[in-house]
Every structure is written in structure tokens, then in C-alpha cells.
Amino acid sequence: MTPRWSKVAGVGGYLPAEVRSNQDLSALVDTSDSWIFERTGIRNRHIAAADETASSMAEIAARQALLMAGVAFDQVDLIIVATGTPDRVYPSAACLLQQRLGISSGCPAFDVQAACSGTVFALSVADQFIKTGAASTVLVAGSEVCSRIVDWTDRSTCILFGDGAGAVLLTASEQPGILTTRIHSDGAFEDLLYCPNPHAAALAKQAEAAYIHMRGNEVFKMAVNTLGRIVDETLEACGLQQTDVDWLVPHQANIRIIAATAKKLGLSMEQVILTLENQGNTSSASLLLALNQGVRDGRIQPGQIVLMEAFGAGFTWGSALVRF
Numbered sequence: 001m002t003p004r005w006s007k008v009a010g011v012g013g014y015l016p017a018e019v020r021s022n023q024d025l026s027a028l029v030d031t032s033d034s035w036i037f038e039r040t041g042i043r044n045r046h047i048a049a050a051d052e053t054a055s056s057m058a059e060i061a062a063r064q065a066l067l068m069a070g071v072a073f074d075q076v077d078l079i080i081v082a083t084g085t086p087d088r089v090y091p092s093a094a095c096l097l098q099q100r101l102g103i104s105s106g107c108p109a110f111d112v113q114a115a116c117s118g119t120v121f122a123l124s125v126a127d128q129f130i131k132t133g134a135a136s137t138v139l140v141a142g143s144e145v146c147s148r149i150v151d152w153t154d155r156s157t158c159i160l161f162g163d164g165a166g167a168v169l170l171t172a173s174e175q176p177g178i179l180t181t182r183i184h185s186d187g188a189f190e191d192l193l194y195c196p197n198p199h200a201a202a203l204a205k206q207a208e209a210a211y212i213h214m215r216g217n218e219v220f221k222m223a224v225n226t227l228g229r230i231v232d233e234t235l236e237a238c239g240l241q242q243t244d245v246d247w248l249v250p251h252q253a254n255i256r257i258i259a260a261t262a263k264k265l266g267l268s269m270e271q272v273i274l275t276l277e278n279q280g281n282t283s284s285a286s287l288l289l290a291l292n293q294g295v296r297d298g299r300i301q302p303g304q305i306v307l308m309e310a311f312g313a314g315f316t317w318g319s320a321l322v323r324f
């Protein structure tokens with residue numbers, strides 16, 4: 001049987017118009033531009049308007065990806081949205097995206113929730129569908145409205161997060177595309193980074209606020225160590241060397257975490273696609289927003305090898321190694 005690979009045929013991205021700077025945040029909480037930039041690498045983040053949602057932002061990114069791929073909407077035979085901030089508890093953001101795009105073929109559409117690692121989990125699922133022949137044209141989006149689950153009085157978290165959406169269109173190909181995906185979870189660390197479900201909390205009569213709670217320093221250390229290991233695991237799975245990697249497209253959580261992973265790979269920071277400074281941490285949207293930037297500005301070229309990686313609540317972590 002001819003091998004089937006998942007090829008990246010199109011990318012897209014969307015950022016809301018409102019920009020909130022470190023300066024703006026220093027009027028809300030006891031912080032400063034220098035503290036935030038030095039500790040995180042972030043200067044600005046985009047904030048969704050009241051009428052914007054995970055599916056509305058994903059729609060804009062998805063239309064760009066479909067246009068770049070030159071694929072008709074009714075050819076899409078699977079839609080996966082990675083999000084921790086869906087429009088509704090249900091239907092899924094993927095169903096709402098399907099409706100927004102007017103795809104009435106009945107193709108499956110579902111969300112994947114793996115916090116900041118959501119996109120690598122979604123890419124992994126999409127890749128399995130394509131490899132087995134269960135799907136041929138898969139739309140994957142990562143879309144988040146983090147600003148609605150952030151406590152704007154908590155300086156340890158509100159400085160980190162932003163809103164936005166990224167999308168990628170994968171098509172079946174006889175030429176190598178996604179070389180491997182590696183995904184992992186360990187629920188033992190669930191209390192280091194979490195956001196309560198307000199409905200469940202009400203039922204359990206818990207008083208905890210339904211915002212992001214994070215023990216940042218502990219998460220930081222776990223992220224650096226775990227991402228170092230996933231890099232080795234990913235290259236080993238494909239029999240490749242560090243020198244084979246052209247670009248690192250990381251989840252954009254903290255410049256110090258990203259720099260540690262680049263160092264582990266022996267890559268210079270010029271080989272890292274960074275969006276962090278002006279977008280902050282957009283959770284599951286960040287990888288695809290960075291990929292969109294790297295492809296559209298011409299840095300990522302056909303034939304090059306791109307390593308994507310992410311770490312998030314759960315803990316969850318993973319990677320996707322892709323030949324463009």
C-alpha cells in the first residue's frame with residue numbers, strides 16, 4: 001500500500017484588534033513592564049471583543065488556511081478544534097466552526113481539550129485519521145479566549161495570557177509531511193495549573209473562583225525538563241539528529257522556557273519562530289499562530305523540517321515533527 005502522510009497545505013491566524021500592553025496592566029495590578037518582559041518575554045497581548053468567541057476567531061483563521069490550500073470547503077472531511085475556552089459547553093466549538101463555514105456534508109467535528117498542548121494533541125489525532133485513510137482533508141484549529149478565564153486582579157497570571165486563533169489544513173499525500181507526533185499526559189499534576197468548571201463548582205458548592213490558578217515556578221521547572229525530554233524522544237522516533245531540524249515552533253509560554261528548548265536542540269534563537277512578545281500565551285492557539293507567521297513571512301520553506309512542541313495543564317505535553 002502506498003504510504004499516506006499528512007501534508008500541511010495551508011495555514012491561517014487571527015488576533016483580536018484590542019491590544020493590552022504591560023503598561024496597561026500596571027494600572028490594574030502591582031507590576032511593571034520591566035518585570036513582565038524580563039521574566040516572560042511578553043510586552044503585549046490581544047484581547048477578544050465582547051462578541052468574539054473561540055469559533056468566530058477560528059473561522060477567520062480557517063478561511064485563510066483553506067484559501068491558501070486551494071481546497072473547497074465541502075472537501076473537508078474532519079474538523080478538530082483545540083480549545084479550553086469553547087463558546088458553549090456544547091455543541092463543541094468545532095461544530096460551531098463547521099456551521100460558520102457552511103460545511104453541511106455531515107463530516108465529523110469535535111473539540112480536543114489538552115490545555116496549552118491542545119494543538120499537538122489535535123494534530124496527532126488528525127494525523128492518525130489521515131494515515132489510516134479515515135480522512136483525507138482535515139481542518140485543525142486552535143482558538144482561545146483566555147482573557148475570559150483570567151483573574152485580572154492576579155498579577156501572577158493575568159500578565160501571561162492573550163486571545164487568538166490559528167488554523168492548519170492537512171491533506172493526504174504520498175510525500176512525507178507529519179513525520180511523527182508524540183503526546184503524553186500525567187494527571188498527577190492537575191493541581192499545579194487548572195481552571196475550575198463554574199458549573200461543576202456550583203454543584204459541589206465550592207467557593208473557588210473559575211479562573212486560571214497556577215503555581216508558576218513549579219510549572220516552569222516541569223516545562224523545561226519535560227520539553228527537553230520530548231525533543232529527544234521526537235528525533236529518536238524518526239532516526240533524525242538535532243542538526244536536521246530547521247525551525248523550532250514552540251508553544252509560546254515564556255521566553256526562558258523556549259530558550260532552554262532551543263539550547264537543548266542546539267538551535268540559535270534565529271531558528272525559533274517567536275510570537276510571544278506581542279501575543280503573550282494564547283494557550284492552544286499559540287503554536288498555529290506562530291506556524292502561520294513563519295510560513296507567511298517566508299522563513300519556513302518547502303522541504304524544511306519543523307519541530308513543534310507544547311506543554312500545558314494536566315500536565316499534558318507533546319510534539320509534532322513536520323517536513324514542509
Ligand code: UT7
Pocket residue numbers: 030031032035036039040116155156157159215216217218219220223252253254257281283311312313
Ligand atoms: O502555558 C502553560 C504552561 N505555563 C507556563 O509554562 C508558565 C510557567 N511559569 C512561568 O512562566 C513563570 O513561573 C512566571 C512568569 C509565571 C513567574 O516567573 P518566576 O520567575 O517563576 O516568578 P515567581 O513566581 O517565582 O515569583 C517571583 C516574585 C514573587 O515575589 P517574592 O515572593 O519573591 O517577593 C512574586 O510575588 O515575583 C512576584 N511576582 C510579580 N512581581 C511583579 C509575580 N508576578 C509578578 C508580576 N509583577 N506580574
